[in-house]
Amino acid sequence: MGDQEGEIILRPVGFIRSFYARPEFAPRQGAYSDDLSRVVIYPEFAHLLEGIERHERLIILYLFHQGRAEPSPGAFAMRTPHRPNPIGLTVVKLQERRENVLWVRGLDAVDGSPVLDVKPFVREIDCPEG
Numbered sequence: 001m002g003d004q005e006g007e008i009i010l011r012p013v014g015f016i017r018s019f020y021a022r023p024e025f026a027p028r029q030g031a032y033s034d035d036l037s038r039v040v041i042y043p044e045f046a047h048l049l050e051g052i053e054r055h056e057r058l059i060i061l062y063l064f065h066q067g068r069a070e071p072s073p074g075a076f077a078m079r080t081p082h083r084p085n086p087i088g089l090t091v092v093k094l095q096e097r098r099e100n101v102l103w104v105r106g107l108d109a110v111d112g113s114p115v116l117d118v119k120p121f122v123r124e125i126d127c128p129e130g
Contacts (some may be wrong), residue, residue: 012114013048014041014100016062018107036095039051039102039115046100049118057121060107063114086091088113091121 017038037058041049051057064086075083092104102118 010116012042012063012116013045013118014039014106016040016060016109016111016113016115018109018111018113024031028119033108034105035107037092037104037107037109039092039100039104039107039118041100041115041118043100049097049100049102052094052102052118052120054093055120055122058092058094058102058104059117059119059121059126060088060090060092060104060109060115061117061119062090063116064088064110065113066110091126097105 018042019035019037064081064083069082071082071084073082081088088109090107090109092106095103095105097103
């Protein structure tokens, strides 16, 4: 893309099933929740989960799909959902995998949130200073 603005098209790979029907019911951060949620991966992407059970923690990238306030000054310095691109990132604890469904704890996403990506959390890489 270089210096030009362009359109970026992301295709969700799944969706969230959680107890949080609206953003105001969700915890401020996933670390404040021990609720069990599901990350449902669409069947056409299920093969991409191969080997995921080797990881205790995962990074879930999702879209804040309910409502969107204008970003406030300093949004890049905060963990606010009010951002130019409403992308959420939460580190969760994998409880189990059942085919194309990941049962996780520590997710702060609203029910129905589109999942953009799932990545393994690797302490040595994601916490370089221990």
